[in-house]
Amino acid sequence: xxxxxxxxxxxxxxxxxxxxxxxxxxxxxxxxxxxxxxxxxxxxxxxxxxxxxxxxxxxxxxxxxxxxxxxxxxxxxxxxxxxxxxxxxxxxxxxxxxxxxxxxxxxxxxxxxxxxxxxxxxxxxxxxxxxxxxxxxxxxxxxxxxxxxxxxxxxxxxxxxxxxxxxxxxxxxxxxxxxxxxxxxxxxxxxxxxxxxxxxxxxxxxxxxxxxxxxxxxxxxxxxxxxxxxxxxxxxxxxxxxx
Numbered sequence: 712x713x714x715x716x717x718x719x720x721x722x723x724x725x726x727x728x729x730x731x732x733x734x735x736x737x738x739x740x741x742x743x744x745x746x747x748x749x750x751x752x753x754x755x756x757x758x759x760x761x762x763x764x765x766x767x768x769x770x771x772x773x774x775x776x777x778x779x780x781x782x783x784x785x786x787x788x789x790x791x792x793x794x795x796x797x798x799x800x801x802x803x804x805x806x807x808x809x810x811x812x813x814x815x816x817x818x819x820x821x822x823x824x825x826x827x828x829x830x831x832x833x834x835x836x837x838x839x840x841x842x843x844x845x846x847x848x849x850x851x852x853x854x855x856x857x858x859x860x861x862x863x864x865x866x867x868x869x870x871x872x873x874x875x876x877x878x879x880x881x882x883x884x885x886x887x888x889x890x891x892x893x894x895x896x897x898x899x900x901x902x903x904x905x906x907x908x909x910x911x912x913x914x915x916x917x918x919x920x921x922x923x924x925x926x927x928x929x930x931x932x933x934x935x936x937x938x939x940x941x942x943x944x945x946x947x948x949x950x951x952x953x954x
Contacts, residue, residue, distance in 0.1 A: 817873025
């Protein structure tokens with residue numbers, strides 16, 4: 712009985728690790744939308760057996776990152792322009808609501824967090840451009856984009872953290888994750904476009920100033936429009952047919 716309990720605990724522990732690793736691989740685009748998730752490849756990548764993998768895949772089905780095919784295994788959840796629109800518009804509204812409450816409730820520590828994260832993001836911009844220009848392969852480019860995206864995430868987390876609503880921030884986090892696969896498509900298509908990237912950086916500067924000035928209506932409008940930027944570009948692209 713004890714041995715069985717230990718085995719179950721071990722499986723759950725492995726499954727938890729695999730969930731995090733597989734989830735990041737899907738969100739970062741290592742596994743493409745619609746790609747078949749073959750057990751042999753997953754076992755080799757994550758160094759675990761079938762049971763933890765199946766448990767992890769089941770959890771990611773609930774999160775709508777994986778789909779199951781009758782008698783045919785698992786695939787990465789496909790992407791679509793309908794889902795793109797739903798996720799981005801909902802996320803823009805939620806982010807604007809977080810910002811509105813953050814301006815109302817945010818303290819000096821909140822303002823300091825915004826300044827620090829904005830500085831790190833701006834400082835990394837030229838390094839990212841150089842890194843992408845010198846990237847020797849797709850994996851190098853993906854790594855550079857992932858580094859920038861982490862700093863970008865920190866900035867948006869900083870500006871919304873002041874809302875002081877764990878429930879609202881949890882909804883925001885889920886939408887952020889669902890948007891990640893689409894945002895990575897935008898990054899791959901437009902990050903090397905200096906005009907698009909410079910406009911994105913200017914958005915951050917303008918938004919930061921509005922937040923620190925406690926200009927609620929302007930800040931909410933800016934963050935809403937900023938988050939819809941990738942949506943507008945992707946919606947006009949042929950990403951659904953490029954998988």
